[in-house]
Amino acid sequence: MAKLKIQPDKRISRIRKEIYGHFSEHLGRCIYGGFYVGEDSAIPNVHGMRTDVVEALRRIRIPVLRWPGGCFADEYHWMDGIGPKANRKKMINTHWGGVTEDNSFGTHEYFELCEQLGCEAYVNGNLGSGTVQEMSEWVEYITFEGLSPMANLRRENGHEQAWKLSYFGVGNENWGCGGNMTPEYYANEYRRYQTYVRDYKNLEHDNGAGIRRICCGPNVDDYEWTEDVLKTCFRHCESRFHGNMDGLSLHYYVHPEGWQVKGSATDFNDKVWYKTLSKAFFMDELIRKHSAIMDKYDPEKLISLVVDEWGAWYTVEPGTNPGFLYQQNTVRDALVAGITLNIFNKHSDRVRMANLAQTINVLQSVILTEGADMLLTPTYHVFDLYKEHQDSELVESSIDTGSIGIEKEYQLPWITESVSEDADGTLHITLTNASLTEACPIDVEIAGRKAAEACGEIVCGEMDAKNTFEEPQCVTVEKFTDFRTENGALSLTLPPRSVLRMSVKTEA
Ligand code: AHR
Secondary structure, three states: OEEEEEEEEEEEEEOOHHHHEEEOOOOOOOOEOOOEOOOOOOOOEEOOEEHHHHHHHHHOOOOEEEEOOOHHHHHOOHHHHOOOHHHOOOEEEOOOOOEEEOOOOOHHHHHHHHHHHOOEEEEEEOOOOOOHHHHHHHHHHHHOOOOOHHHHHHHHOOOOOOOOOOEEEEOOOOOOOOOOOOHHHHHHHHHHHHHOOOOOOOOOOOOOOOOEEEEOOOEOOOHHHHHHHHHHHHOOOOOOHHHHOOEEEEEEEEOOOHHHHOOOOOOOOHHHHHHHHHHHHHHHHHHHHHHHHHHHHOOOOOOEEEEEEEEEOOOOOOOOOHHHOOOOOEHHHHHHHHHHHHHHHHOOOOEEEEEEEOOEOOOOOOEEEEOOEEEEOHHHHHHHHHHHHOOOEEEEEEEOOOEEEEOOOEEEEOEEEEEEEOOOOOEEEEEEEOOOOOOEEEEEEEOOOEEEEEEEEEEEOOOOOEOOOOOOOOOOOEEEOOEEEEOOEEEEEEOOOEEEEEEEEEEO
8 A cells, every 4th residue: 555645734836837838839730720720711710719729728727828839939030920911921831841831820810819718928939040139029019018110010910909928938949940059159149139028017917027038948958058058148147147037948858769760659568658658757857957957056946947848759640741740649648748747746846837749739739630620638638637736836745656667777656646735725636657557555644634525537548548530538537436535534546557636625
């Protein structure tokens, strides 16, 4: 019998809702056919945004949506995406299939989408092939309320009010597709570009904060990038630089068979299951090590680690455009999501935003569409379970199970967990069981409190179970009943291949 120990009175940090964020890119069918079908489409839409998609994302309380990329961001020139659609300049989407981008989804459409979703905006600027002026004017166009050339242009294009811009990325993957820069070179560019990302402070932000600037951080375990970027950014202005960097990004994708081969999304064996999940758990080490470097420059943790691209990246579905990165999603992905989100929760003192790549029809998507049809993936259902953690307080917790896996190399904790307390005092416990075969009986010990009432919801199934357009409900959220509350004690049995959320009301 495993023991999950919870200390509700030991609060650690707030789990920012933005940890449950998403990422949309002009890639394959993410924007076109995914979010956006255009106003004239027969598919139900509001101002061109698919109603089914917007409703589904609102149900999981999508907190923030990053856009327009990704690698696409550093080739995107925002002025091509404003004004009458017929006049908008077309471009080649060189990264993603070489298809023609007609720019019919641009700045106005993105903010319309955020409004419909009720989420924060996170725009990623072009540092790789754009200019300082272009970046600066985009921010002016979006956020300036008064009279100015860009604010006036926005009005001419039909939008009187400025929009609320919560986050702005100053380049993307500038160590790679965003310009192949060295850390020192990028850091100097960051210093310059971000200076002109003006915070006009004319918008009402819930917490009083203006635009938060995100600096391009490392690829996976490139600790040298983190160290050198921070060193260069802080040089000659240690005490002043904090206000110029609100976040440092981290990108990490799980490729079961490595970057070149990747591996099928649906056809895999037991070994690849454990390989995938142990690679997902590597996120924990990445956050610890990058955070340790950040601690040297920013011991007060004012700068957030922003994992603005994460998820499993497999070989594309057979017969689909290799440049579109379209992949299916199984119970294995539900585990990848559950494990990773528990890790983010546990590190919420430093990790304050994360964005799963990419919301629809691309990598570890939460939604797939085919014409007018839409389905919710196993990953979607995990976000549904975990949404209760959004803006709750992480509390101290631990579990004493050992590791599980295959070979010495591919190990991860058998059970991962995280626990938060919401504003009403309800405890939300999320657990993953990575075992392919073993159920795990668990005693839950809540220090100083008794479990008065509990309910649970679970996502589980065969390792390769998936939802298809023929069978869209194969993997879904089910009511969990295998638990007992007796004399204030809670115990449960967690089935193999599962992600669970228990919500517990307690009394003294
Ligand atoms: O998510 C696909 C691509 O992966 C993104 O465009 C890029 O930032 C990363 O390399």
